[in-house]
Amino acid sequence: MDIKESQSLRDTLLKEIAKCRACRFCIDVCPAYQASEWVENMSPYGRLQILKYLINGTLEEDDPLIYSLYSCLQCGRCDRLCKAKGQNLEVANLIRLGKYLLSQGLVKGKKSEKV
Amino acid sequence: MDINMSKLTKDLGKIVGKEHVFTDKPTAVVYAKDTMPWDVEEKNIPYAVVRPSNSQEISKILKYANEKLIPVHIHGSGTSLVGLARPKTKGIVLDTARMKKINVYPERGYFEVEPGLHLVQVKKELAKYNALLPLFPGSELVATIGGTVAVNTSAHGVDAALGKPGDFVLGFEVVLPTGEIIYTGTESTRRAAGIDPTKFFVGSEGLLGVLTLLRIRLLPLPYFKQIVAYYNKTEDIIDTVMEMYKQGIHPPLFYEFLDERAAKIGFEAVGLEEPIGAVAMMRVHSWSKVGSEDKAQNFLKFLQVGNPIEAKIVEDIDEWNLIWSSRAEAGNYMYRLGMTFGSEISPRVDKLREAFHEAQLIVKNLKSYNNAEFISFGHIGAPTIHAYAFIPTKDISNDLKKALTLEMREKTEDLNIKYGGCGGEWGLTAQRVSFLKKKYGESLYELLVRMKKALDPNDILNRGNLQGWI
Numbered sequence: 405m406d407i408k409e410s411q412s413l414r415d416t417l418l419k420e421i422a423k424c425r426a427c428r429f430c431i432d433v434c435p436a437y438q439a440s441e442w443v444e445n446m447s448p449y450g451r452l453q454i455l456k457y458l459i460n461g462t463l464e465e466d467d468p469l470i471y472s473l474y475s476c477l478q479c480g481r482c483d484r485l486c487k488a489k490g491q492n493l494e495v496a497n498l499i500r501l502g503k504y505l506l507s508q509g510l511v512k513g514k515k516s517e518k519v
Numbered sequence: 520m521d522i523n524m525s526k527l528t529k530d531l532g533k534i535v536g537k538e539h540v541f542t543d544k545p546t547a548v549v550y551a552k553d554t555m556p557w558d559v560e561e562k563n564i565p566y567a568v569v570r571p572s573n574s575q576e577i578s579k580i581l582k583y584a585n586e587k588l589i590p591v592h593i594h595g596s597g598t599s600l601v602g603l604a605r606p607k608t609k610g611i612v613l614d615t616a617r618m619k620k621i622n623v624y625p626e627r628g629y630f631e632v633e634p635g636l637h638l639v640q641v642k643k644e645l646a647k648y649n650a651l652l653p654l655f656p657g658s659e660l661v662a663t664i665g666g667t668v669a670v671n672t673s674a675h676g677v678d679a680a681l682g683k684p685g686d687f688v689l690g691f692e693v694v695l696p697t698g699e700i701i702y703t704g705t706e707s708t709r710r711a712a713g714i715d716p717t718k719f720f721v722g723s724e725g726l727l728g729v730l731t732l733l734r735i736r737l738l739p740l741p742y743f744k745q746i747v748a749y750y751n752k753t754e755d756i757i758d759t760v761m762e763m764y765k766q767g768i769h770p771p772l773f774y775e776f777l778d779e780r781a782a783k784i785g786f787e788a789v790g791l792e793e794p795i796g797a798v799a800m801m802r803v804h805s806w807s808k809v810g811s812e813d814k815a816q817n818f819l820k821f822l823q824v825g826n827p828i829e830a831k832i833v834e835d836i837d838e839w840n841l842i843w844s845s846r847a848e849a850g851n852y853m854y855r856l857g858m859t860f861g862s863e864i865s866p867r868v869d870k871l872r873e874a875f876h877e878a879q880l881i882v883k884n885l886k887s888y889n890n891a892e893f894i895s896f897g898h899i900g901a902p903t904i905h906a907y908a909f910i911p912t913k914d915i916s917n918d919l920k921k922a923l924t925l926e927m928r929e930k931t932e933d934l935n936i937k938y939g940g941c942g943g944e945w946g947l948t949a950q951r952v953s954f955l956k957k958k959y960g961e962s963l964y965e966l967l968v969r970m971k972k973a974l975d976p977n978d979i980l981n982r983g984n985l986q987g988w989i
Binding site: 419422423425426427429431432441442443444445449450453454457460462463466467468469472489490491492 | 614
């Protein structure tokens with residue numbers, strides 16, 4: 405992915421995540437949230453916020469951030485909840501794309517920054 | 520404030536266990552965000568998120584915070600719509616999510632619950648005992664029982680029909696801001712007359728203490744009947760509500776409406792045929808089946824006063840669920856199409872019509888954004904006017920989001936003052952301070968500050984909410 409494409413992906417993610425109202429309705433359906441004893445950064449809501457603040461530069465790539473994003477099991481239960489009660493976001497897919505940015509070093513952070 | 524982060528982590532870890540203390544920035548950001556439309560700023564991001572499991576641990580955290588003079592912000596699920604849930608200053612976020620125990624005692628007539636249990640889970644537990652949870656926020660999927668009682672919100676419920684959450688609270692265990700653990704109230708179903716400190720903590724918004732155990736009366740599940748009424752225009756619904764109070768008719772437990780625009784959006788969203796105009800939806804309750812049928816028939820007759828196009832009792836529960844969900848979906852869909860900036864005006868009932876018209880003018884004449892669209896829906900029977908300014912984009916700056924929020928707040932405050940209201944349930948301290956000063960004067964505000972100081976001399980709990988910080 406070249407610089408232009410990665411910028412476009414970051415812009416798309418930011419635009420999509422801006423639709424999240426932070427209602428947190430999705431947290432209880434997330435198995436990772438339940439398994440973590442209800443820590444919000446292990447929930448779909450939390451991962452979307454972390455991704456947003458990572459892309460806009462408030463956060464940098466670090467271990468807790470990676471742990472949060474990679475705790476997503478891609479089960480898609482949050483998608484169904486968001487469609488029924490929220491903003492119809494494809495939450496799991498957004499998190500998957502966020503993990504891709506991380507794996508390619510396309511976000512700010514000490515570990516693998518290329519941007 | 521200079522904070523030694525490694526010492527803070529270690530000290531808090533000694534109290535709750537190190538696995539329940541988070542001092543990393545990603546976790547802190549997640550707990551700082553609430554539903555307010557603008558982004559989290561550095562000042563909102565806490566030093567630490569700490570997750571205690573009982574009142575003893577909370578007591579130790581608060582004693583520690585007083586010793587070190589670090590503010591503590593209580594976190595339930597962060598669903599407050601009016602800024603209460605966002606820390607206003609750097610400090611420790613105290614998350615109640617691990618406190619979820621519930622015990623139902625039918626032989627004693629009450630249940631006891633810890634603050635972190637989500638309302639939908641409380642409802643599920645009470646259903647086993649054929650009991651009603653008399654709390655009705657739209658966020659029941661995740662709203663905590665501690666937070667709901669701490670703000671004392673009726674939400675969808677009409678106050679005059681059943682009361683407010685605090686009316687059912689028999690007692691609390693509370694950790695005071697300085698760390699003492701106290702017990703209030705009774706284990707009898709008979710509550711105290713006169714001074715009962717339980718009342719101090721109902722609706723105290725976490726300013727006066729942390730609710731760690733709530734004892735709430737068991738209410739038998741009533742029988743319900745549902746009514747929907749279609750109107751040519753919103754004004755007919757408003758006139759009906761005014762007439763209901765004037766004639767002394769017992770209000771339905773739920774009395775919601777969608778204005779012409781919201782009805783179209785909401786009905787389309789749930790796949791129902793587009794209505795001609797505005798829609799009102801009501802749910803009456805009674806403690807007997809015959810009573811509920813009688814009440815619904817009587818209310819149906821009364822509704823003719825507002826000249827509905829059609830009004831009917833909805834027997835089919837699937838049809839009702841669709842109609843009812845159109846109200847929530849109207850809000851969701853508007854947010855999908857752009858942004859909404861809300862308000863609550865809860866006027867004197869006989870001024871409802873005038874207040875509604877002036878709310879429309881406020882939205883149409885906003886200075887911070889031209890051509891915002893007025894949309895309204897919500898608990899009109901309460902009476903509540905949720906006046907929304909809708910703008911068809913999300914692509915606006917943080918500064919403009921703040922300006923719109925604050926302009927709506929200030930102008931609807933004036934309307935609440937003009938028409939005798941208090942800001943209803945969006946009148947929480949996090950957005951209420953200027954209103955309190957304008958409506959009641961500095962003396963009343965100073966009284967509240969003194970009350971807070973009496974319990975919280977170092978201003979540890981939820982600092983900034985009573986100051987009106989954003």
